Structure formats: C-alpha cells, structure tokens
Amino acid sequence: MRRALVALLACTTIAVACSGGPSSTSPGPTRTANINRSRLDIAYSAFVDQDVHHVTSKKALEGALQAVRKVINDAGGKSDVATPEFQDVDSPQTTDFDKFADVVSQLVTSNPDVSVNKISDAAIGGLIDASPDCHTYYVTSSAVHQSRPFIPRGSSAMIPAQGTSLGAADQAGLTGKILPGGIAYITWREWTVTGSYKIVAQLRALLDKAVAHGAKAWLFDLRGNLGGVATDAHSMFLNGEPAFTTMLKTGGGGTATGNKDLRLPDAYQLPIVLVLNDRSASDTEIFALSLEENKRATIVGQKTVGCLGSASPNHFSDGAELAVAVEELAGARTGAKYNNVGIPPDIQADDATAIDKAIEILKQKMAGG
Known part of the structure; x- marks a missing residue:
C-alpha cells in the first residue's frame, strides 16, 4: 500500500x-x-x-x-x-x-x-x-x-518544543518526548522495514523507554506518514478484537483480528490519541482504523487520504507497469468503507491546533473523563 x-x-x-x-x-x-x-x-x-x-x-x-x-x-x-x-x-x-x-x-x-x-x-x-x-x-x-490523483495540503508532524526528549530521530524519523503531565508524544514519518531495521520493533523499544520515564498516555502524531509496513502494530494495543475486513471483487475476503500474543502489558495500555491529516495514509490508516473502531483511540485532526487496500501489478516487456486495485479494507465492527473516502477524525482540528486539542483530550482521559 x-x-x-x-x-x-x-x-x-x-x-x-x-x-x-x-x-x-x-x-x-x-x-x-x-x-x-x-x-x-x-x-x-x-x-x-x-x-x-x-x-x-x-x-x-x-x-x-x-x-x-x-x-x-x-x-x-x-x-x-x-x-x-x-x-x-x-x-x-x-x-x-x-x-x-x-x-x-x-x-x-x-x-x-x-x-x-x-x-x-x-x-x-x-x-x-x-x-x-x-x-x-x-x-x-x-x-x-x-487514476486518483490528489494534492495534500496538511503538514508533517510538528514536535512540541516543551518536554523531555526520548532520543534523536532515527532513519524512520522515530522520536519522542515526555510532555508535562506524563503524556508521551511519539512520531515517525514512515513504517520503514529494511534488512536491519523494523519500525515496529523500534517503536516498541521507544515505548519501553517512555514507560520507564513514567508515561501516562500516548500521543501518536502521524501527520504526513504515508504508510509502509506496519506488521500488526495495532495488536500492541488490542486484545484480539476484530481489526478490519477485506473486500475483494468476488466478495468478502475475511476479517483480520488483533494478535493477542503481541498485546503489550497493562503498563502500556494507556489512553491514546492519534493526530492525523490528509497526508496520513495506507498502513497508518490501518493502524488508526483498527484502534478507533475498537474505541481504543481517539482521532484528532483531519480526514486521512483514504488509501486502504492493495493492488495487483501487471508488467510490460519494456518495464512499464499497470497496477490495479484488487482489495479494499473496511471497518471490522462498523463495516464502514474507508478506501477512496478517508478516515474522519473524532475531533476536527487544523494542523496548528491539533496537538493542543490532543493534549486536552488526553488530560481529560487521564483524569477519568
């Protein structure tokens, strides 16, 4: 994707x-x-x-x-x-x-x-x-x-000035801070996987560091993250619930569920807010819909790109390629179709105010609101 x-x-x-x-x-x-x-x-x-x-x-x-x-x-x-x-x-x-x-x-x-x-x-x-x-x-x-061009208008992630750093950004742009009140701000620009680097493993390591620093809530800023290979990242915060369904030309292709073996310990099961915009797509959207549909996270920001599915590549002898959409993903609980539509936010916010609104929501959740 x-x-x-x-x-x-x-x-x-x-x-x-x-x-x-x-x-x-x-x-x-x-x-x-x-x-x-x-x-x-x-x-x-x-x-x-x-x-x-x-x-x-x-x-x-x-x-x-x-x-x-x-x-x-x-x-x-x-x-x-x-x-x-x-x-x-x-x-x-x-x-x-x-x-x-x-x-x-x-x-x-x-x-x-x-x-x-x-x-x-x-x-x-x-x-x-x-x-x-x-x-x-x-x-x-x-x-x-x-076949479906678009012009993104949103910004990439904007790291807050305040807070205690959890380390410099790595090759995927993965970095974080502990903000006042124990909110762990974490961002990365793509779900990178190479022979020596796997984003989900590196993300887990950063979560470990944040918990060790007293994290009380997660703020994932995924604006500008166009996807990559998320590999069941949503399973870290689910308990085997349905994540999404696949739709094929011939009909339903089944439902994917969270992998219970990948669920993180209770110390990691904190309130979550995802900040997204019209430059958030693909595996970032899968991560978001899996958590949002199971009421595990609140989405703040703007509607996402709406690129949830997969393609079949068809190659020509001169190296040209025709890719054709062969699969779409939909919400496992609601059945809502997000491909070519986008995931709407729970709380609308422009890029300038999204982080402040996310922090406000997390403070309410931490206070039991």
Missing part, C-alpha cells in the same frame, strides 16, 4: 513484487496500423478482470477512447469516429476489445503526426480513470498516470 501512495504522489520509481498479468483476450495484431495492440489488450484485460470496483468493459473502453480523442485533439488532429456499443459487464470481452482496436486503428491512420506511443499511453490512462483508486496507476519510463 505504501507503493500505491508513492505513485499517488507522482514518484517515478516504483518497485513491487512481480505478478503476471492475465492472458490476452484477443489474437495477435491483425490490423495494418501499429496501435500497440498487445499492450492495449493486456491493459484492458487486466484492468477489467481485476478491478475491485467492478469496472465494466463499456465504461473502461469508453474512457480509453475519450482519452485518445483528447490527445489527438490537443495535437490538432481529427478524432471524428463513432464510439462502438460495448457490453456493460465487469469482465473482459474479446468482441469489445476488437471494436475498440478498430477505432483506435482508424484514428492512428488518420493522424500520422501523433505518436502511437502517446496514443496508447493515453488510452491506458483513460482506461484506468474509469475506476479511480489510489492503488490503480500506470507507470512508464517517463511518466506516472494516477
């Missing part, structure tokens, strides 16, 4: 585990005009077959043709070709793709000054725009096309 957010922010280097795309739905090239038919076929087949939102063949191909017309019109070309009738079903259709390919072939033939690669890339971009999701994107050597 972190990778989906990297693409969402228009980074041009994306690496995900290799997964073969579905087989082509139509024969090899039979048209005179080169339209990158095989590439278009693979993209169409993968997208309509895998999309968790049940995009239809009709919607996807109409979106692709609209994008092709636009790139031709923008180049001063002619795009007056009728749109064929496509089937309104959520599975790839050979006859639909053949109709689409015929139209694209006509447009390529009548607009020789417009690059074929530009046309085919535009078609794939228009294809995925038919079902926007932060996990669905198309990456070439020169560009990233996000």
Whole structure:
C-alpha cells in the first residue's frame, strides 16, 4: 500500500513484487496500423478482470477512447469516429476489445503526426480513470498516470518544543518526548522495514523507554506518514478484537483480528490519541482504523487520504507497469468503507491546533473523563 501512495504522489520509481498479468483476450495484431495492440489488450484485460470496483468493459473502453480523442485533439488532429456499443459487464470481452482496436486503428491512420506511443499511453490512462483508486496507476519510463490523483495540503508532524526528549530521530524519523503531565508524544514519518531495521520493533523499544520515564498516555502524531509496513502494530494495543475486513471483487475476503500474543502489558495500555491529516495514509490508516473502531483511540485532526487496500501489478516487456486495485479494507465492527473516502477524525482540528486539542483530550482521559 505504501507503493500505491508513492505513485499517488507522482514518484517515478516504483518497485513491487512481480505478478503476471492475465492472458490476452484477443489474437495477435491483425490490423495494418501499429496501435500497440498487445499492450492495449493486456491493459484492458487486466484492468477489467481485476478491478475491485467492478469496472465494466463499456465504461473502461469508453474512457480509453475519450482519452485518445483528447490527445489527438490537443495535437490538432481529427478524432471524428463513432464510439462502438460495448457490453456493460465487469469482465473482459474479446468482441469489445476488437471494436475498440478498430477505432483506435482508424484514428492512428488518420493522424500520422501523433505518436502511437502517446496514443496508447493515453488510452491506458483513460482506461484506468474509469475506476479511480489510489492503488490503480500506470507507470512508464517517463511518466506516472494516477487514476486518483490528489494534492495534500496538511503538514508533517510538528514536535512540541516543551518536554523531555526520548532520543534523536532515527532513519524512520522515530522520536519522542515526555510532555508535562506524563503524556508521551511519539512520531515517525514512515513504517520503514529494511534488512536491519523494523519500525515496529523500534517503536516498541521507544515505548519501553517512555514507560520507564513514567508515561501516562500516548500521543501518536502521524501527520504526513504515508504508510509502509506496519506488521500488526495495532495488536500492541488490542486484545484480539476484530481489526478490519477485506473486500475483494468476488466478495468478502475475511476479517483480520488483533494478535493477542503481541498485546503489550497493562503498563502500556494507556489512553491514546492519534493526530492525523490528509497526508496520513495506507498502513497508518490501518493502524488508526483498527484502534478507533475498537474505541481504543481517539482521532484528532483531519480526514486521512483514504488509501486502504492493495493492488495487483501487471508488467510490460519494456518495464512499464499497470497496477490495479484488487482489495479494499473496511471497518471490522462498523463495516464502514474507508478506501477512496478517508478516515474522519473524532475531533476536527487544523494542523496548528491539533496537538493542543490532543493534549486536552488526553488530560481529560487521564483524569477519568
């Protein structure tokens, strides 16, 4: 999910585990005009077959043709070709793709000054725009096309000036302070995992230090944290409760629960406030929804990005990649859908006042309020 957010922010280097795309739905090239038919076929087949939102063949191909017309019109070309009738079903259709390919072939033939690669890339971009999701994107050597782009406006975490430091920030930005009254302020910029570093283990070590310094409440400032690999971090503060449910194209994919073996001792089960904003996403959102839905934490700040799910990567021979959203996460207790929506805060606050409000809430909780 972190990778989906990297693409969402228009980074041009994306690496995900290799997964073969579905087989082509139509024969090899039979048209005179080169339209990158095989590439278009693979993209169409993968997208309509895998999309968790049940995009239809009709919607996807109409979106692709609209994008092709636009790139031709923008180049001063002619795009007056009728749109064929496509089937309104959520599975790839050979006859639909053949109709689409015929139209694209006509447009390529009548607009020789417009690059074929530009046309085919535009078609794939228009294809995925038919079902926007932060996990669905198309990456070439020169560009990233996000089906659901967004412009973050919030800030990153802002460490309070007061308090006793728990140590300098490490490679994941993990650091903390004991604020007046025993509130442990902790922040990190991403859920980093490498061969020698695991954020959850390092977080646990910092929690140990905070408890040793008399921590009475947790204030996790995760503004600007776009995710990574959280690996059951929520289980530290749960007792086996349902954490989230997964939704697939074929239906429900089951419910994940907190791992009781990872629950921390009672000395760590303190009041929790999470400070989030529109730059909090992916595994940060999973951590938040798992705790908030079980009434284990209060969320202060602004609605999160809404990127909770996973994608299937489909690779092309030239290194390009089409990632398609194949899974969404929802609240295990409420059934609320957060992907493409975001997690709303319990207490609304802008970035300038969020920490003060979080401290106020924790003081009330510590006082038994």
